[in-house]
Amino acid sequence: MITANSFFRDMFGHKMYKASISLNVTCPNRDGSKGTGGCIFCSEGGSGEFAARNCDPVAKQIEEAIGRVSSKAGKEAGYIAYFQSFTNTYCSPDYLAECLLEASSCEGIEAVSIATRPDCLGPEILSVLEQQAKRMPLFVELGLQTANDDTAKLINRCYDTDEYIKAVAVLKSIGANVITHIIFGLPGESREMMMDTVRLCAETGSDGYKFTCLYVLKNTPLERLFLDKEVEILEMEEYFDIVEEAVGLLPENAVIHRFTGDGPKKSLIAPLWTMNKRQVINYINRRFGL
Ligand code: SF4
Numbered sequence: 496m497i498t499a500n501s502f503f504r505d506m507f508g509h510k511m512y513k514a515s516i517s518l519n520v521t522c523p524n525r526d527g528s529k530g531t532g533g534c535i536f537c538s539e540g541g542s543g544e545f546a547a548r549n550c551d552p553v554a555k556q557i558e559e560a561i562g563r564v565s566s567k568a569g570k571e572a573g574y575i576a577y578f579q580s581f582t583n584t585y586c587s588p589d590y591l592a593e594c595l596l597e598a599s600s601c602e603g604i605e606a607v608s609i610a611t612r613p614d615c616l617g618p619e620i621l622s623v624l625e626q627q628a629k630r631m632p633l634f635v636e637l638g639l640q641t642a643n644d645d646t647a648k649l650i651n652r653c654y655d656t657d658e659y660i661k662a663v664a665v666l667k668s669i670g671a672n673v674i675t676h677i678i679f680g681l682p683g684e685s686r687e688m689m690m691d692t693v694r695l696c697a698e699t700g701s702d703g704y705k706f707t708c709l710y711v712l713k714n715t716p717l718e719r720l721f722l723d724k725e726v727e728i729l730e731m732e733e734y735f736d737i738v739e740e741a742v743g744l745l746p747e748n749a750v751i752h753r754f755t756g757d758g759p760k761k762s763l764i765a766p767l768w769t770m771n772k773r774q775v776i777n778y779i780n781r782r783f784g785l
Pocket residue numbers: 522523524525532533534537538541542580581582612638652
């Protein structure tokens with residue numbers, strides 16, 4: 496297992512920080528083309544709670560994001576332009592190309608990371624991404640969450656796992672580094688089902704992973720399931736037991752970009768242990784020897 500920090504240090508020679516950007520995009524299972532209402536856990540912000548909340552030009556958003564961390568980051572640090580909210584390839588190829596070029600031209604930006612879905616990678620979008628991968632390192636983050644298609648239906652993911660498998664192959668063929676998002680603790684999933692997801696991702700050749708425990712946010716369909724006691728939320732130890740087992744199934748060169756997520760405090764309902772960020776970080780460092 497390799498942590499994101501050591502991976503980025505090896506790749507860029509220094510610490511990397513993310514500059515989060517919002518694009519003028521939505522998501523195919525929010526706007527009705529695939530579904531409505533979004534994934535049951537997803538907030539109105541489209542899983543990008545910490546991204547800049549505006550539609551300012553990309554360069555302005557990056558400048559502001561870098562400004563917020565630059566005193567902590569120091570002069571040596573580099574930045575990744577992180578297209579975080581919603582589905583960032585669910586737009587016209589020209590718009591995406593323009594935004595990527597603008598981001599890549601900003602001072603301090605040494606890489607780009609794009610969060611998207613496997614079913615939003617048509618030929619023209621892939622060609623734009625291929626151009627970008629030639630410019631600078633490109634990370635594409637795929638929100639898989641689970642490899643189980645029944646669970647996928649339950650969470651309203653609105654695409655089949657086969658599409659993920661094909662997307663990983665094609666993204667790797669154009670030079671992108673693929674990061675897969677996986678959620679542990681989805682409704683109805685046993686530990687074995689969660690490990691099946693991890694095994695499948697390892698077999699597809701996903702380069703990196705972002706794990707998170709299922710968390711419940713206000714005003715999401717999951718909130719109703721939680722209030723009706725139809726979903727159980729993992730305790731901290733239980734969750735990290737699962738993460739440890741998952742890491743053990745991955746190849747040694749797999750990069751763990753995130754051990755767990757933390758929902759926005761103002762709308763988080765559960766699990767409350769994720770709110771104590773310092774305690775969680777200390778626990779991760781101790782448990783995984785970081
Ligand atoms: S695909 Fe992503 S942005 Fe769209 S509803 Fe699901 S989690 Fe939210």
